[in-house]
Amino acid sequence: MSSTLDVSSRERQHDEAPRRGGPDAPRTKRKSGRLAPYLFLAPWFAGLLFITAGPIAASAYLSFTDYSLIGSPEWIGLDNFQRMFNDPRFYQSLKVTFIYVAVSVPLQLAFALFLAMILDRGLKGLALYRSVYYLPSLLGGSVAIAILWRQIFGSDGLLNQVLRFVGFENPPGWVSNPDYALGTLIVLNVWTFGAPMVIFLAGLRQIPTMYYEAASLDGAGKARQFFQVTLPLLSPIIFFNLVLQTINAFQTFTQAFIVSGGTGGPADSTLFYTLYLYQRGFGNFDMGYASALAWFLLLIVGGLTAINFIASKYWVFYGD
Amino acid sequence: MATDLTVAPPVAATEKLPDRPKKQRPRWLAHTVLILGALLMLYPLLWMLSSSFKFTEDIFSQTGLVPERVTGSNYPDGWTALPRDFGHYIWNSLVIVVGSIIGNLLACSLAAYAFARLDFKFKKFWFAVMLGTMMLPIHVVIVPQYVLFSELDWINTYWPLIVPKLLATDGFFIFLMVQFIRGIPTELDEAARIDGCGHFAIFWRIVIPLSVPALATTAIFTFIWTWNDFFSQLIFLTDPDMYTVPVALRTFVDATSQTPWGPVFAMSIVALAPVFGFFLAGQRYLVRGIATTGLK
Numbered sequence: 001m002s003s004t005l006d007v008s009s010r011e012r013q014h015d016e017a018p019r020r021g022g023p024d025a026p027r028t029k030r031k032s033g034r035l036a037p038y039l040f041l042a043p044w045f046a047g048l049l050f051i052t053a054g055p056i057a058a059s060a061y062l063s064f065t066d067y068s069l070i071g072s073p074e075w076i077g078l079d080n081f082q083r084m085f086n087d088p089r090f091y092q093s094l095k096v097t098f099i100y101v102a103v104s105v106p107l108q109l110a111f112a113l114f115l116a117m118i119l120d121r122g123l124k125g126l127a128l129y130r131s132v133y134y135l136p137s138l139l140g141g142s143v144a145i146a147i148l149w150r151q152i153f154g155s156d157g158l159l160n161q162v163l164r165f166v167g168f169e170n171p172p173g174w175v176s177n178p179d180y181a182l183g184t185l186i187v188l189n190v191w192t193f194g195a196p197m198v199i200f201l202a203g204l205r206q207i208p209t210m211y212y213e214a215a216s217l218d219g220a221g222k223a224r225q226f227f228q229v230t231l232p233l234l235s236p237i238i239f240f241n242l243v244l245q246t247i248n249a250f251q252t253f254t255q256a257f258i259v260s261g262g263t264g265g266p267a268d269s270t271l272f273y274t275l276y277l278y279q280r281g282f283g284n285f286d287m288g289y290a291s292a293l294a295w296f297l298l299l300i301v302g303g304l305t306a307i308n309f310i311a312s313k314y315w316v317f318y319g320d
Numbered sequence: 321m322a323t324d325l326t327v328a329p330p331v332a333a334t335e336k337l338p339d340r341p342k343k344q345r346p347r348w349l350a351h352t353v354l355i356l357g358a359l360l361m362l363y364p365l366l367w368m369l370s371s372s373f374k375f376t377e378d379i380f381s382q383t384g385l386v387p388e389r390v391t392g393s394n395y396p397d398g399w400t401a402l403p404r405d406f407g408h409y410i411w412n413s414l415v416i417v418v419g420s421i422i423g424n425l426l427a428c429s430l431a432a433y434a435f436a437r438l439d440f441k442f443k444k445f446w447f448a449v450m451l452g453t454m455m456l457p458i459h460v461v462i463v464p465q466y467v468l469f470s471e472l473d474w475i476n477t478y479w480p481l482i483v484p485k486l487l488a489t490d491g492f493f494i495f496l497m498v499q500f501i502r503g504i505p506t507e508l509d510e511a512a513r514i515d516g517c518g519h520f521a522i523f524w525r526i527v528i529p530l531s532v533p534a535l536a537t538t539a540i541f542t543f544i545w546t547w548n549d550f551f552s553q554l555i556f557l558t559d560p561d562m563y564t565v566p567v568a569l570r571t572f573v574d575a576t577s578q579t580p581w582g583p584v585f586a587m588s589i590v591a592l593a594p595v596f597g598f599f600l601a602g603q604r605y606l607v608r609g610i611a612t613t614g615l616k
Contacts, residue, residue, distance in 0.1 A: 298456075
C-alpha cells in the first residue's frame with residue numbers, strides 16, 4: 001500500500017514542478033532555492049559518506065587486508081575469502097542462519113495472516129486484541145526477553161516444569177541441547193508476528209467487500225474466496241512482509257548472543273552469521289576477515305531481496 | 321481505525337440482518353481462539369512479572385502467575401547487584417535515547433522536506449539510495465565504523481551512538497516523513513511563499529507543525545529501538561561505567577556463576593517497563609507507523 005501512495009504523490013510533485021521556478025519567483029530567491037536542497041540534505045549526505053555508503057566501500061577495502069586495529073591494514077589479496085570458503089564455522093553460521101530464516105519467517109507470516117483474518121471480521125475489541133498481539137514485536141528483540149527465554153527453555157525452566165507436571169519425565173534442556181537450541185530462537189521470532197499482522201490487517205481492510213459478495217453469489221465457499229479473492233489481492237502486502245521479515249531475520253543477533261552466552265553454542269548450533277562476524281571482528285579483532293564476512297552478508301541479503309523481487313512477478317498481483 | 325469496521329453501511333446492514341443468528345456462533349469461536357492465543361502470547365511476560373516478586377528458589381518450582389510467597393527484595397537486590405547501581409545504567413541509556421530522538425527528529429525531517437518538496441539534480445537517484453540504506457544491515461558497516469570512531473577516540477563515549485542519528489542514517493524515518501509531508505497540501509507552501517517565506521521558514525513554520533503525528537511516530541520508535549538496541553552498544557561501550565541497560569543486564573547472565581533469577585527478572589521488568597509505557601501512550605502512532613512503512 002505504501003508503494004501506491006508513493007506513485008501518486010510523486011506524480012503530484014511533477015505537476016507542481018514548473019510552478020515553482022515560474023516567472024514570478026525573483027532571481028535572488030531562485031539562486032538560494034537551488035542551494036536549499038543541499039542545505040536540507042547536508043546531514044544526510046554526511047551520514048552517507050561517513051556512516052553508511054563510505055563504510056561499505058571501506059569494508060570492501062578492508063576485506064582484502066589483514067588488520068587488527070593496531071598498525072595499518074596489510075594488503076593480502078583474496079586470502080580472507082579463501083580462508084572463509086575453507087572455514088567450517090563460516091558454513092555452520094550460514095546453515096544456522098538459513099534454517100532460521102527459512103523456518104521462522106514463513107511460520108511468522110502464516111500466524112500473522114491467520115490472526116489478521118480472524119480480526120478482520122469486525123469483532124468487538126479489535127483494538128485491544130491488536131495491541132496484545134503486537135506487544136511482543138516491540139519487546140522481542142530486547143536483552144530482557146532473551147534472558148527470559150533462556151530461563152523458560154532451560155533444563156529446569158518454565159517449559160520443563162510444565163512438561164514434568166503433565167507427565168514427561170525427562171524433557172530435554174532445550175537451550176543446552178544442540179538439537180533444540182535453534183528451535184527456541186525460532187519460537188521467539190514467531191512470537192513476534194504482531195508487526196506483520198498489523199500490516200496484513202491494514203491490507204485486508206482495503207479489499208472491497210463487494211468482491212466477496214460477488215464471489216459468494218457465484219457460489220464460492222469460504223476456502224475458495226480465500227484463494228481466489230483474499231490471497232491475490234493481498235499478495236503485494238504478503239510480498240512486502242516477506243522481504244522485510246527476511247531482512248530482519250538475517251540480522252538476528254541479540255537473542256542468539258544472550259541465549260548462548262555469546263558463544264553461539266551449544267556445539268555452534270546457534271552460531272548466527274552476525275554472531276560469528278561479531279566474534280571474529282570484536283572478539284579476535286580480525287577486522288579484515290570480519291569485513292570479508294560483512295561483504296558476503298551484503299551479497300546474500302541483496303541477492304535474496306533481488307530473488308524475492310524477481311519471483312514476485314510470478315505470484316504478486318498488482319491489479320490492473 | 322477501529323470505528324470504520326464497526327460502522328457498517330446501512331444497505332448492507334439491512335441485508336445482513338436475517339443471517340445474524342447464524343454468524344453468532346463463529347464469533348464466539350473467534351473470540352475464544354483470540355483470547356486463548358492472547359493468554360499464550362502474554363503468559364511468558366506475566367510469568368516474568370510475577371516471578372520478579374518470588375524468591376529465586378521458588379521461580380523454578382512455580383509455574384503459576386500468583387506467587388505463593390511474595391518478596392519485595394528482588395528489586396533492591398537487583399538494583400545494587402552490579403558494580404554501579406542500576407540507575408546509573410538507566411541514565412546512560414537515557415542520554416543516548418534522548419540524543420538519538422533529537423537527532424532523528426531534526427536530521428530526518430530536514431532530509432524528508434528536501435525529498436518531498438524540493439527539486440534538485442538526481443533526486444530520484446538519491447531517493448533510491450536512501451531507500452537502499454533502509455535495507456542495509458548494520459553488521460556490514462560496523463567494522464569500518466568502529467575503525468573510524470576509534471581513530472576519533474570515541475569508543476566508550478556516547479558519540480558513536482548519537483552522531484549517526486544526527487546524520488539522518490535511519491532511512492525508515494526519512495521515508496515515513498516523506499510520505500507524510502507529501503500529504504500536506506502544497507497550497508500552504510505557496511501562500512507562505514507569497515508572504516515572503518523562504519524554504520527554511522516554510523519548513524519550520526508550516527511543515528513541521530503539521531507533521532506532528534509523523535514526528536511523534538519517529539520519536540516513539542526511536543525511543544523503543546534505541547532503548548532495546550544491544551549490538552552497537554555492546555560494541556562501542558566496553559567500559560563498565562558506560563554500560564547501558566541492555567549491556568548491564570547481559571552481565572547478569574554472562575557470569576559463569578549461578579544466575580540470581582529473582583533480581584534478574586526484577587531488573588528485566590525495569591528494562592521493559594519504559595517500552596511498555598511508550599507502547600500504551602503511543603499506540604495510535606505506532607500502528608500508523610507500521611502500516612505505512614512496515615517498521616517493527
